[in-house]
Amino acid sequence: QQPVQSPQAVILREGEDAVINCSSSKALYSVHWYRQKHGEAPVFLMILLKGGEQKGHEKISASFNEKKQQSSLYLTASQLSYSGTYFCGTAGVGGSNYKLTFGKGTLLTVNP
Amino acid sequence: GAGVSQSPSNKVTEKGKDVELRCDPISGHTALYWYRQSLGQGLEFLIYFQGNSAPDKSGLPSDRFSAERTGGSVSTLTIQRTQQEDSAVYLCASSFERALYNEQFFGPGTRLTVL
Numbered sequence: 001q002q003p004v005q006s007p008q009a010v011i012l013r014e015g016e017d018a019v020i021n022c023s024s025s026k027a028l029y030s031v032h033w034y035r036q037k038h039g040e041a042p043v044f045l046m047i048l049l050k051g052g053e054q055k056g057h058e059k060i061s062a063s064f065n066e067k068k069q070q071s072s073l074y075l076t077a078s079q080l081s082y083s084g085t086y087f088c089g090t091a092g093v094g095g096s097n098y099k100l101t102f103g104k105g106t107l108l109t110v111n112p
Numbered sequence: 113g114a115g116v117s118q119s120p121s122n123k124v125t126e127k128g129k130d131v132e133l134r135c136d137p138i139s140g141h142t143a144l145y146w147y148r149q150s151l152g153q154g155l156e157f158l159i160y161f162q163g164n165s166a167p168d169k170s171g172l173p174s175d176r177f178s179a180e181r182t183g184g185s186v187s188t189l190t191i192q193r194t195q196q197e198d199s200a201v202y203l204c205a206s207s208f209e210r211a212l213y214n215e216q217f218f219g220p221g222t223r224l225t226v227l
Contacts, residue, residue, distance in 0.1 A: 034216075034218075043218070047214075087154060096168070098143060099157060100157070102147075102155040102156075102157075103154050104152070104153055104154040
């Protein structure tokens with residue numbers, strides 16, 4: 001099943017923080033995060049594997065709570081370059097080892 | 113090095129015509145994916161190729177859609193008798209082996225418009 005992302009859209013001023021959530025109804029093995037700017041290809045941000053780990057990438061970090069079957073993406077001190085649509089892709093426990101199911105995305109707009 | 117390339121970047125066709133979309137993955141990547149992205153929707157999985165294994169076609173929406181991958185490299189997605197609901201951006205991605213552990217590198221996509 002398709003993971004549910006929230007919020008659907010968020011508007012920030014430069015320097016503000018945001019959290020994007022990705023929830024699944026089934027047990028997850030991994031969560032992948034991508035960012036897509038308008039008219040461009042999605043770009044990889046990070047992968048989180050089962051184990052409740054947290055990862056960071058510059059001022060963007062993420063956590064994976066396997067008990068809640070949820071991942072959260074944290075954007076701190078947002079920059080104009082963070083604007084875009086963020087997608088989570090999930091792989092379920094016991095499912096295929098190659099197929100990701102992507103959410104509908106969260107549109108993030110960072111204004112000056 | 114070169115990334116994933118797709119052609120054409122834009123395709124406008126009339127309802128009922130056939131179209132072919134091409135994808136050149138990154139050299140050395142054994143896994144290749146096709147996705148469809150409609151306005152306001154996520155990335156819808158269409159088909160997966162891995163090496164010489166049989167492709168996973170479970171995401172193809174109808175038998176009008178088919179894809180092949182020649183020589184473990186270039187892939188072509190064919191849509192026969194196009195319908196207006198086929199209008200979308202078609203994205204190709206490649207990765208080292210299984211994407212469960214590896215990032216997928218996406219191409220710029222082909223925007224298909226069916227009139």
